[in-house]
Amino acid sequence: MFEDSGNKTITIYGESVKPGEDKWIKIPIDRLPTGTLIDIPIYVFNAEKPGPTLLVQGGLHGDEINGVEIIRRMLYDNNFKIKNGAVIVLPLLNIFGFIHFSRQVPDGKDVNRSFPGVKNGSLAARIAYQVTHEVLPQVDFGIDLHTGGAQRHNHPQIRFTDDFLESRTLAKVFNAPFYFATSLIQKSFRKAAYDRKIPIIVYEGGESMRFDEYAIKEGIQGVLNVMKYVGMIDKIDPMLIEREVSEFLTKRKWLRAPTAGMFVPQVLNGSSIKKGEVLGFVTDTFADYCKEVKAPYDGFVFCINNQAVVNQGDALFHIGASTGSVI
Ligand SMILES: [Zn+2]
Numbered sequence: 001m002f003e004d005s006g007n008k009t010i011t012i013y014g015e016s017v018k019p020g021e022d023k024w025i026k027i028p029i030d031r032l033p034t035g036t037l038i039d040i041p042i043y044v045f046n047a048e049k050p051g052p053t054l055l056v057q058g059g060l061h062g063d064e065i066n067g068v069e070i071i072r073r074m075l076y077d078n079n080f081k082i083k084n085g086a087v088i089v090l091p092l093l094n095i096f097g098f099i100h101f102s103r104q105v106p107d108g109k110d111v112n113r114s115f116p117g118v119k120n121g122s123l124a125a126r127i128a129y130q131v132t133h134e135v136l137p138q139v140d141f142g143i144d145l146h147t148g149g150a151q152r153h154n155h156p157q158i159r160f161t162d163d164f165l166e167s168r169t170l171a172k173v174f175n176a177p178f179y180f181a182t183s184l185i186q187k188s189f190r191k192a193a194y195d196r197k198i199p200i201i202v203y204e205g206g207e208s209m210r211f212d213e214y215a216i217k218e219g220i221q222g223v224l225n226v227m228k229y230v231g232m233i234d235k236i237d238p239m240l241i242e243r244e245v246s247e248f249l250t251k252r253k254w255l256r257a258p259t260a261g262m263f264v265p266q267v268l269n270g271s272s273i274k275k276g277e278v279l280g281f282v283t284d285t286f287a288d289y290c291k292e293v294k295a296p297y298d299g300f301v302f303c304i305n306n307q308a309v310v311n312q313g314d315a316l317f318h319i320g321a322s323t324g325s326v327i
Pocket of ligand 1: 060064147
């Protein structure tokens with residue numbers, strides 16, 4: 001599916017990584033108020049034999065740490081020592097958010113709404129600029145690792161770009177429990193890549209600020225599945241997750257709080273659901289009222305809000321209908 005880009009030397013921020021070399025590269029971004037220089041670490045694994053170049057990125061949102069851990073384990077296990085092509089790894093893009101336990105950078109801007117970026121702009125725009133101009137020109141396709149925002153827990157899932165065949169294929173190959181198309185958001189990383197004809201799939205697993213062992217394992221397995229599919233590795237040993245069908249979801253819908261109160265889910269995330277089934281309820285604190293949230297159609301729950309106290313209209317469950325794996 002990818003053109004053979006040949007065995008090339010990868011150059012990022014003036015540093016060259018020749019075929020057969022692995023190298024840490026650091027792009028300086030800005031200083032902390034105390035003067036400490038913060039730079040974005042990038043690990044380049046360049047095999048001797050020609051092949052495509054994969055980008056694996058974590059921590060675009062600083063508090064979404066499962067992706068950071070997925071990459072750390074894969075680095076520890078030497079999973080990126082590939083036989084051909086290259087892998088460019090950004091273990092933690094938004095370091096500023098990471099050290100502040102925040103999705104954004106300290107001024108409140110979201111790096112994933114700051115692409116393609118501005119060289120001398122605000123912090124988020126500077127980070128985006130370096131990714132757009134130093135990293136994206138080197139890659140053929142990529143995997144962007146995320147989790148649910150706030151206290152929303154995402155069952156492992158892949159999001160792809162509907163009218164981009166390679167993106168759709170990668171989504172299926174990743175083989176997460178669920179996959180579906182989502183529209184491109186202006187100024188997002190995926191949109192910036194799309195404008196340069198680079199397919200990016202977005203992995204979502206778990207929730208921010210919490211390690212989720214299952215979501216981490218699904219993420220590692222998925223990245224390895226993609227690397228095997230494009231011929232970077234011959235086999236995956238051991239397999240962390242074996243799955244026959246990745247469910248392709250349509251008719252996605254948020255079920256919202258019918259009233260304010262305490263939200264008590266009655267299903268596990270990732271469960272299949274039947275039309276009319278009670279998925280959870282919202283109750284007041286004194287057992288005076290209790291409003292049920294029911295499934296409007298047969299399908300699956302793939303995101304649950306772990307917020308215990310909710311207001312009317314808050315998103316509680318994200319659900320979708322399955323058409324099986326054939327698309
Ligand atoms: Zn995110």
